[in-house]
Amino acid sequence: MRPSQALLKSGRSAWKGPYFVAFPNLKEALNNHVAIKTQARSCTILPNFVGIRFLVHNGKDYLPVLVSPDMVGHKLGEFSHTKKAFSYKSKK
Amino acid sequence: MVHVLGINLPDNQLARFALTTIYGVGHHTSHRLCARFQIHDRCKVKDLTPFQITALASFLSSPKTAPPLPRYPLAGPNFVPGPSNRSAQDLVAEFNSEQLSQQRKRAIKKGLPPPDPNAKTQDLKARDPLNDMRIESELRREVRENIARQRMIGSYVGRRHAMHLPVRGQNTQSNAKTARKLNQLDRY
Numbered sequence: 001m002r003p004s005q006a007l008l009k010s011g012r013s014a015w016k017g018p019y020f021v022a023f024p025n026l027k028e029a030l031n032n033h034v035a036i037k038t039q040a041r042s043c044t045i046l047p048n049f050v051g052i053r054f055l056v057h058n059g060k061d062y063l064p065v066l067v068s069p070d071m072v073g074h075k076l077g078e079f080s081h082t083k084k085a086f087s088y089k090s091k092k
Numbered sequence: 093m094v095h096v097l098g099i100n101l102p103d104n105q106l107a108r109f110a111l112t113t114i115y116g117v118g119h120h121t122s123h124r125l126c127a128r129f130q131i132h133d134r135c136k137v138k139d140l141t142p143f144q145i146t147a148l149a150s151f152l153s154s155p156k157t158a159p160p161l162p163r164y165p166l167a168g169p170n171f172v173p174g175p176s177n178r179s180a181q182d183l184v185a186e187f188n189s190e191q192l193s194q195q196r197k198r199a200i201k202k203g204l205p206p207p208d209p210n211a212k213t214q215d216l217k218a219r220d221p222l223n224d225m226r227i228e229s230e231l232r233r234e235v236r237e238n239i240a241r242q243r244m245i246g247s248y249v250g251r252r253h254a255m256h257l258p259v260r261g262q263n264t265q266s267n268a269k270t271a272r273k274l275n276q277l278d279r280y
Contacts, residue, residue, distance in 0.1 A: 070245045078247040085255070 018044040018073075026052070037062055041077025056080035094137050096149045097228065103138045110137045114152070116227035124222055125151075128161070155225050232280040243277055253277055 012019065021040040023029070029036050029052050039057040050069050055062035056076050063080040071079065093100045101110040108131070111122035126133065128151070129144050140148075151158050168190065226234060242250030252259045258271040 068245060070241065071247075074245070074247055078249070079245075081248065081251065 018046070020044045020046055029053070035064065038076065041075065041080065043076050045071050045074055045076060047072050058082045094140060094145055096145065097152055099228075101137045103136070105137055106133070107131045107135045107137055107140060108133060114227055116225070116231040121222070121225060128222065151222075152227060155223055155227075158223065160220060236278060236280055239277060239279060 019042060021038070021043040023036055023038070025034070025036060026048070028034060033053065035053040035055045037055040041056060041058075045067055047069075049067045050072065052067050054065045054067065054076060056065050056079065058077075058080045059082050065076065065079040093103060095101075097114070099114055101107075101113060108119070108122050108126050111117050111125055112119060117125070125131075125148065126135075129147050131140065131144060239250065239253050243254055244250070249259050253275045254277055256272050256275050257264055258268050259275065262268065262271070
């Protein structure tokens with residue numbers, strides 16, 4: 001399999017390429033280990049995002065996501081969960 | 093009872109349906125398999141010849157290393173039948189030489205270098221879709237590894253698998269029975 005194929009398996013047509021947001025502070029984030037604060041949950045994780053820390057909005061907070069090589073091809077929002085699991089708390 | 097890879101195929105079923113009892117073989121693949129081993133579409137499992145069964149078993153045990161399909165000569169548009177007592181090898185040799193000359197002609201037309209005769213066989217083998225099929229334990233392992241990978245990178249899909257809940261946005265107020273049964277981290 002071609003390496004670029006991993007980005008395209010989402011079912012989006014090939015001529016469009018993966019959907020991503022251009023972060024202007026990408027290089028700075030990689031060099032200075034500054035987290036990128038973003039609300040772009042639908043941005044595809046590209047190979048050059050590996051090693052960058054993101055703060056991805058989940059509708060309420062910005063959750064930290066450290067991008068590892070395995071995450072390439074997924075969306076940023078997949079790693080910032082929006083729902084809290086229900087757990088019963090007894091009243092006093 | 094006919095055993096292929098330790099799975100017994102039901103005797104009274106048609107071969108093309110019986111083959112789908114193998115995990116990873118659906119109707120399409122079973123059709124392709126039947127075509128490959130010349131099993132006709134009304135053939136039942138009990139009517140399979142021992143040769144077909146051994147051929148099937150040896151192919152399914154290692155589809156990757158299976159020998160490429162034999163290529164039989166096809167007559168070109170300006171074919172003139174020769175004397176009928178020629179051997180098959182002669183025909184194949186003639187076919188191959190004609191193929192090569194045609195390829196060379198096509199290459200010259202396009203302005204490309206003439207093709208290498210050894211490269212041709214590799215090209216044919218790469219196009220055989222059955223060679224990269226995965227069945228039974230190999231396929232189950234692949235599914236398990238995919239789920240484990242999703243869990244390891246901490247994505248939503250992996251999380252939903254760990255919670256035994258539907259992955260693709262289905263409702264969970266009621267039912268979600270299949271997901272509760274199947275969405276496990278170690279599914280098999």
